Amino acid sequence: MGRDATVTYEQVAGIADSIQAAGGKPTLRAVREQVGGGSMGTINKLLQEWRGAHERRTAGDLALPPALQRALLDFMGTEIAGARAPLEADIAEHQAVTADLAAENERQTETIRDLSLQIESVTADRAGIEGKAAQLTADLAIARDEITRERQAAEVARVELAKAALRLEGLPRLEAEITSLRADLERERQGRIQAERRSRPYARTWSGSVRGASRPSRRPPSSRPA
Numbered sequence: 256m257g258r259d260a261t262v263t264y265e266q267v268a269g270i271a272d273s274i275q276a277a278g279g280k281p282t283l284r285a286v287r288e289q290v291g292g293g294s295m296g297t298i299n300k301l302l303q304e305w306r307g308a309h310e311r312r313t314a315g316d317l318a319l320p321p322a323l324q325r326a327l328l329d330f331m332g333t334e335i336a337g338a339r340a341p342l343e344a345d346i347a348e349h350q351a352v353t354a355d356l357a358a359e360n361e362r363q364t365e366t367i368r369d370l371s372l373q374i375e376s377v378t379a380d381r382a383g384i385e386g387k388a389a390q391l392t393a394d395l396a397i398a399r400d401e402i403t404r405e406r407q408a409a410e411v412a413r414v415e416l417a418k419a420a421l422r423l424e425g426l427p428r429l430e431a432e433i434t435s436l437r438a439d440l441e442r443e444r445q446g447r448i449q450a451e452r453r454s455r456p457y458a459r460t461w462s463g464s465v466r467g468a469s470r471p472s473r474r475p476p477s478s479r480p481a
Contacts (some may be wrong), residue, residue, distance in 0.1 A: 261292065262301065267286055267302055268308075271302060271306075274289075282301065327411075
């Protein structure tokens, strides 16, 4: 897009110089008011060109004399040369420190690698130990169940043993009772035998009487009267 024909660089530069000479600040709005119109974009572009040229003029006005410039350059060269040796020593020291840090970093990397391998080994061992622990836990549960069953069986056996002990404690009394009953039976048997022996003579007499009474009497035949 071309520059606005109604506004020129000379106009903008002259107005900006006059405003700055009067102690003011040549802003876009102030310049446009004195121009009396025109495109804000065109005036702003021309004002930026003026500011660039003004800064270059100011830098040229502040330039030092050649002799002073040479003196400053010589002084700066001397200072730079004097400061270069310590800087080079610092650089060498920093390089040595950097090399040491690199070596230390390498050692730490090796250490980290070894620790990583150890961690992997420990992790594998831990997995194996956890598996064994799980198996031992299962075996322990089975053993506890077996112990519980054995305790129950032992309790039943203890109760039965106590009952048997009670029966054993009662055996002497039962044996004494059995012995007494046997003695009573034996006395009763002997009594029956004695009674049977005493009753035999009477039984024989009574038996003979009974047989004699039951026989028919034999009478001689009676003679008929003639």
